[in-house]
Amino acid sequence: MVEEYFHAHGGARPGPTSDRTLSRLNIPRMDQARLQSALQHAPAAHIQHLQQLYQEHRCHFHKWMLQLSNGFNLLLYGLGSKRVLIDQFRSTILRDTVQMVVNGYFPSITVKHILNSITEEVLEHTGSFRSVQDQLTFIKDTFEETGEELFLFIHNIDGPMLRGEKVQTVLCQLAQVGGVRIIATIDHINAPLIWDQNKSSRFNWLWYDVTSYEPYVEETSYENSLMVQQSGVLALSSLVHVLRSLTPNARGVFHLLALYQLEHKDDSSYIGMSFHDLYQRCREKFLVHSHLTLRAQLTEFKDHKLIRTKKGSDGVENLLIPLDGAMLAEYMENPMS
Structure with missing residues (x-):
């Protein structure tokens, strides 16, 4: 009985859809930094x-x-x-x-x-x-x-x-x-x-x-919003959030990889840092004590999508941080901001 009702009143054609989308709004979307500034200066109530x-x-x-x-x-x-x-x-x-x-x-x-x-x-x-x-x-x-x-x-x-x-x-x-x-x-x-x-x-x-009625500013800081213009600022914020959850040694490994990548930012043929070079630098800084430890750390980086790996023509594994030079340099200036 119910199926017959909807079949009789439904029709084969789908209903009309609206073309009123966010992209047609005359109000420009704010970037992440401006949004955070606006939220911080919003007047407090009650x-x-x-x-x-x-x-x-x-x-x-x-x-x-x-x-x-x-x-x-x-x-x-x-x-x-x-x-x-x-x-x-x-x-x-x-x-x-x-x-x-x-x-x-x-x-x-x-x-x-x-x-x-x-x-x-x-x-x-x-x-x-x-x-x-x-x-x-x-x-x-x-x-x-x-x-x-x-x-x-x-x-x-x-x-x-x-x-x-x-x-x-x-x-x-x-x-x-x-x-x-x-x-x-x-x-x-x-x-x-x-x-x-x-x-x-x-x-x-x-x-x-423990109801507080406080806004979820920190808890939603990594979320993407349709009302916010997406930019490198958000990607950098996500990077900082992820690195804060890692151990100091893990952050040290990432720091070495980032420094090496910035040193070669003007090299158009740069495809990444070899695993052997990274291991040697990490050993010098006492960040890892074996190949297995570094492998485990790199696996964690891959799970976080912090690095990419690519084998060269000689079969050597190369490691690359998927960020442009300007954003990576901004992170290195103030790593944990």
Whole structure:
């Protein structure tokens, strides 16, 4: 009956479409820099009410600390960015503790980056691991032996790159490590569907509504918008975001590759830096200790689309950063801006 109705009233021809598109607007689109400047100078509204809201949230800080100390993990939800509130919690109650911040909204963040940051920067381990499970076992055993505590902050644990089942399985195993305390945020309306009953119990979440009504400026800084004129500024911003999520040694390797490419920017026949030359320079700077370490790092760069590889006529593998000289030079002037 329903099918007959739509068949009778539908017709074979599609409905008319409008030609009113964004490209026909007389208002020129802003570039990313002008958009950010306009947002920063936008007048704030309801300041008094927002301050009162923050004060109510800050009253929970000592309670949060007590609950974290008793083996619970915190999951913060609600409308608005939670970065300011979390930074206040970190700088006051947790100012003398070991902390690590993960930005789950990064377009190329992976669970491997999180584990590598813990083992290399927190536990100061220089070796490699055969698998993620081996790395998790090492983290678990080390924290149990040393009795240290790590407060792991994950902005947007429901981010596109972290919401997969395999990633969440690793994170809930990490949540069960003695000494690791997780404070995470979610913003997607369907975020609770990420976890089944088993994962939820392993995370041992305590849920807190921390609605702030703050704009998601940092969380959406890498997003493409139809209202924004796309330019190299956005590409450079994305590059900086990705590099911030890497280890210091990884950034050092990228820095050497970028310097070499800038030195040959006027060479029209330049096809990239050979793997052997990069390895020698990295060894001189103590950035890697073996070919395998550098290979693993380059694989990570490829996953982030930071580099391209191409074999020359002699069969030598050459590495190239897919950015023009001007943009690469701008990055080298102020790498982490």
